[in-house]
Amino acid sequence: MIEDDADEQEQAEAEALARALESADASSTPDDALETASLLRAVAQPGELSQARADAVLAALGPAVARYVKPQRARVAVWIAAGGMAAAAAAALYLSVPRASEPRQHDAVAASDLPVPAPALLAAQSALSSSDAQRDLVLSRRATFEREMRAYRERMLSKLKRSYPTMVGMLEPRQAR
Amino acid sequence: MMRATRSRMLITAGLALALCFMHGCSPRDDAPDAFDVEPSAWLADLERAHAAADTDPPEAASTVLREALALPVPPEIRPAHRRVVQQDLLFRIARAELDGGHSAAALAAADRGLALGGNTDIFRANLWIVRGEALIALGRDTEAASSYYEALELNRKLLSQVLGAAGAGTP
Numbered sequence: 001m002i003e004d005d006a007d008e009q010e011q012a013e014a015e016a017l018a019r020a021l022e023s024a025d026a027s028s029t030p031d032d033a034l035e036t037a038s039l040l041r042a043v044a045q046p047g048e049l050s051q052a053r054a055d056a057v058l059a060a061l062g063p064a065v066a067r068y069v070k071p072q073r074a075r076v077a078v079w080i081a082a083g084g085m086a087a088a089a090a091a092a093l094y095l096s097v098p099r100a101s102e103p104r105q106h107d108a109v110a111a112s113d114l115p116v117p118a119p120a121l122l123a124a125q126s127a128l129s130s131s132d133a134q135r136d137l138v139l140s141r142r143a144t145f146e147r148e149m150r151a152y153r154e155r156m157l158s159k160l161k162r163s164y165p166t167m168v169g170m171l172e173p174r175q176a177r
Numbered sequence: 178m179m180r181a182t183r184s185r186m187l188i189t190a191g192l193a194l195a196l197c198f199m200h201g202c203s204p205r206d207d208a209p210d211a212f213d214v215e216p217s218a219w220l221a222d223l224e225r226a227h228a229a230a231d232t233d234p235p236e237a238a239s240t241v242l243r244e245a246l247a248l249p250v251p252p253e254i255r256p257a258h259r260r261v262v263q264q265d266l267l268f269r270i271a272r273a274e275l276d277g278g279h280s281a282a283a284l285a286a287a288d289r290g291l292a293l294g295g296n297t298d299i300f301r302a303n304l305w306i307v308r309g310e311a312l313i314a315l316g317r318d319t320e321a322a323s324s325y326y327e328a329l330e331l332n333r334k335l336l337s338q339v340l341g342a343a344g345a346g347t348p
Contacts, residue, residue, distance in 0.1 A: 114261065117299045122336045125299065128306055129328045150231065152299070153265065157224055160262075164216030164253055 113163070115155045121148035216251045223248075223262060230269055235277035242270045257295075264290045264300040271307040280314035287311060297338075302331035 124145035226245035230238040246266045250259050267290030274283035287308035295301050305328035312321035 114258075114298075116339055116342065117335060119336065119339055121299070122332055122339060125302060125306070126329065126332045126336070129309070129325050129332065149303070153227060156261070156265075157220055157227075160258060161217060161220050163258075164220065164251075166215065166217040 113159075115152065115159055117152055118148065121145075121152055124148045214249055214251045216253050219248060219251050219254070223266075226266075227269070230273065235273045239270055239273040239277065242266050242273065246270070260293050260295055261298065261300050264293055264295065264304060267293075268300065268303040268307055271304070271311065275307065275311055275314065280311050284308060284311040284315065297331055297334045299331075299335060302328045302335065305331065 124141065127141045128145045223245055226241050229241045233241060246263060254262075267286050271283040271286035271290070274280075274286060287304050290304040291301065291308070305324045309321040309324035309328065312318070312324060
């Protein structure tokens with residue numbers, strides 16, 4: 001059975017609690033009313049902890065706790081960095097390994113280090129480009145061109161041999177391209 | 178928890194290393210690997226093939242030149258060198274096919290050589306000429322004229338470079 005007539009003290013406490021719930025002004029509010037108001041607020045907003053409050057709690061706990069929190073983040077960062085470096089190294093390795101079977105077509109690099117063709121060879125080549133000559137003349141021009149071209153080919157292969165000398169032993173590093 | 182994750186990562190890395198090792202040590206095909214060929218040996222093979230083609234009849238010359246073309250190119254050989262060497266082989270193959278009466282094969286070899294690219298050099302000009310000859314033999318005169326034109330353009334540029342370089346030192 002509930003007693004309707006509350007005494008004066010109970011009424012004053014109820015008013016103080018009401019004031020504490022309405023405002024955060026604690027100057028004229030008894031401590032037990034403030035505690036009760038805090039409990040009621042906490043029940044109304046379960047599990048919520050603002051970032052500012054969390055930082056404040058962490059700061060209050062001191063560096064002893066922070067030591068266990070920060071290394072965890074640092075370790076994650078180290079793993080991420082290591083993973084990134086490993087991926088970069090794998091990509092660099094993949095790109096640096098030459099693939100012999102891959103056709104290297106359309107290289108725009110001129111073979112400028114090869115011997116310059118002699119004017120006699122170019123003249124013979126030019127003469128070969130005309131298709132209106134008689135058969136004997138064609139054969140003669142072709143023989144001249146092939147002689148000049150053979151000499152140029154020999155010079156070219158000799159130069160390439162000098163560019164890629166024979167390795168002395170298995171331990172000698174192979175030339176980079 | 179962290180220790181278990183680390184152990185898993187170590188085991189994975191170990192397995193990957195083992196697989197790489199097994200792949201590297203596994204027996205390969207009978208075909209020679211380009212890494213096994215020295216540039217000087219490859220160049221010597223090319224010289225032998227060219228020397229044989231100088232004296233062989235067209236059919237045999239084409240065969241020996243095609244075998245030289247199929248040789249694995251050592252990885253040290255720079256792309257521009259590889260290209261000119263292969264274009265020269267293809268020019269000679271086309272010429273041998275033409276001499277043997279195989280105009281279509283000659284045209285295919287010339288086109289294959291030109292597809293390797295390159296700039297103004299004598300090997301491309303040679304390929305355009307033999308292409309023109311193959312097209313004449315096939316009765317495609319207009320295309321042949323176009324090929325001869327390309328050859329003459331390259332030849333003119335080369336001659337201009339050579340004469341320009343030769344005349345640079347003269348007053």
